[in-house]
Amino acid sequence: MELSGANTGVVVVNLIIWTGIFLWLLRLNKQLRDMEKKP
Amino acid sequence: MSPIASSWAAEVAAVFVKEWRCEFRTRYALNTLALFAFTTLVVTSVSLGPMGIAKAQGSAVLPVLLWLILLFSVAAGLPRAFVQEEESQTATALRLAATPSALFCGKLLYCLTLVMALELLVTPVFLTLMSLGVESPGLLAAVLAAGGYGLAVGSTLVAAIIAQARTKGTLFSVLSFPVLLPLLLLVVELTRTAVAGGIGDMGSTAGVVLPQLLLYDASVSVAGLMLFPVVWNP
Amino acid sequence: MKTLLAWLLWLWIALVIWAAFFYAPGAAENFQVPTSYRILFFHVPMAWASFAGFIGSAVWSVLYLRSRNPRHDLAAAAAIQLGLLFGVLATVTGAVWARIEWGLYWNWDPRQTSLLVSLLFYGAYLALRGAVDDPEKRARLAAAYAILGLVVTPFLYWIVPRITFSLHPEPVVNAEGKSQMSSDISRVLLASSVGFTALFFWMHNLQTRLLVLAERKSAGGDQGYGA
DSSP, X not given: OXXXXXXXXXXXXXXXXXXXXXXXHHHHHHHHHHHHHOO | OOSSOOOXXXXXXXXXXXXXXXXXXXXXXXXXXXHHHHHHHHHHHHHHTTTOOOHHXXXXXXXXXXXXXHHHHHHHHSTHHHHHHHHXXXXXXXXXXXXXXXXXXXXXXHHHHHHHHHHHHXXXXXXXXXXXXXXXXXXXXXXXXXXXXXXXXXXXXXXXXXXXXXXXXXXXXXXXXXXXXXXXXXXXXXXXXXXXXXXXXXXXXXXXXXXXXXXXXXXXXXXXXXXXXHHXXX | OXXXXXXXXXXXXXXXXXXXXXXXXXXOTTSSSGGGGGGHHHHHHHHHHHHHHHHHHHHHHHHHHHHOOHHHHHHHHHHHHHHHHHHHHHHXXXXXHHHHHHSOSOOOOHHHHHHHHHHHHHHHHHHHHHTOOSHHHHHHHHHHHHHHHHHHHHIIIIIHHXXXXXXXXXXXXXXXXXXXXXXXXXXXXXXXXXXXHHHHHHHHHHHHHHHHHHHHHHTSOOOOOOO
16 A cells, blocks of 8 residues: 555554654663662 | 530631631732732733724633633632641641531632632723623623632632642642633633623523533532542541 | 463554554545544544543542552552553644644644643643652542542533534534444444553553552652653
8 A cells, every 4th residue: 555645644643652652661661670770 | 626516507607717817917818819910900901901902802802811810810829728727737726626528618718708809809990991891791790700619619629739739839720720721711701702792702602601610610519528528638 | 361461452453553554445534634534543542542541540549549558549640641641642643633634733623622631630640749748648639639630521521622613523423323434444443442442551550560669669758650
């Protein structure tokens, strides 16, 4: 399926959503690591 | 505590009287409210008044300004109602002496009278300075009453919450504005209708919106009565 | 078992994405730009998940007030945090879609506005948590505020939009109870909603466990769980 102008919108939306969730999970990961590190 | 059980209404009255007695000693809230309202009034009327707004634009913009003045004045002057108790440590005595619901209603009545006094001061001056004619003064009075009550009840509950937190000043605004926003949307709509007469902006009529305002007032009142004991008692 | 469920979730979402691009029809009426209607498969569930966070926080707040179990309080906080995340994503994707459909990123459409005000709520809740040091007091006050928020929100979501002109499409289920969308589209939308809701709860579970660990670790400390 070719990416027409309108469909890029859908792709952009997906990029936003999954990037946002991924960043959140990265943050969770960092918080866990910090807690494991503290004495 | 008196061995004679006070009736609930007497307790409410006692709290109410105490609030006003304390208030008259310092006149903090009255001064803050009046000063803030007056300053904002002057700013808006100097900026907008002399230019002479056309009636059509006026009825759209000026109701918003009126309620913003009321909202910010309340935010400036009302939170002290509870914060002062915590700071002067009279809160502990209150926790022992008063039933939570009576305390809430007493404070609410106090805040309500403050808001009504504020509205009585601000509205005529605002209408005069802006040369704003009102088509339905009855509706305006009803909106001011119901809307003012909504402001008071929401603010009383939020004030109780933030009194036990840090950074009380800004926190009150941060917490209360999302809660009061639906109220503001409703009252501005109704005020526009009262000013313009009949059908307000966006095609709704007072008959539809006023019940919603009253429903908001009722909902927040019930929520306040149920949540206040949680907030107040450790 | 839990791992299996997590993998199933991933599979489900992958399927949804596939279906959104290849199974659902190419274009749909009732939209200004019919070919980009697919955004609805992603934007709408995000908004619903955000709202689920809001409701969840109120539910956990009530549970906390009854049980005084700190875990319930932390679950409420986690729900708000995730509600904020999903809400921000819903707002941004909504703005992108608005730009495509209606030409502007922001239109003060009542639904856009209510979503924005919900974000204010989430922020306020987290600000409140940040301002109280004692964990029990914090839990109590936050719970009260979350419940107050839930009482007030219906006015935003359902009453105000009804009295104002809305750019959002009419309710999709009309008076006869039949959907105005084609069944293919409804199916994908439903599947997507299920997927995102499951995703929300999985992430919520992770977040809550993290908050519980952090609370235990700081031993009566002062974390505000700000977003």
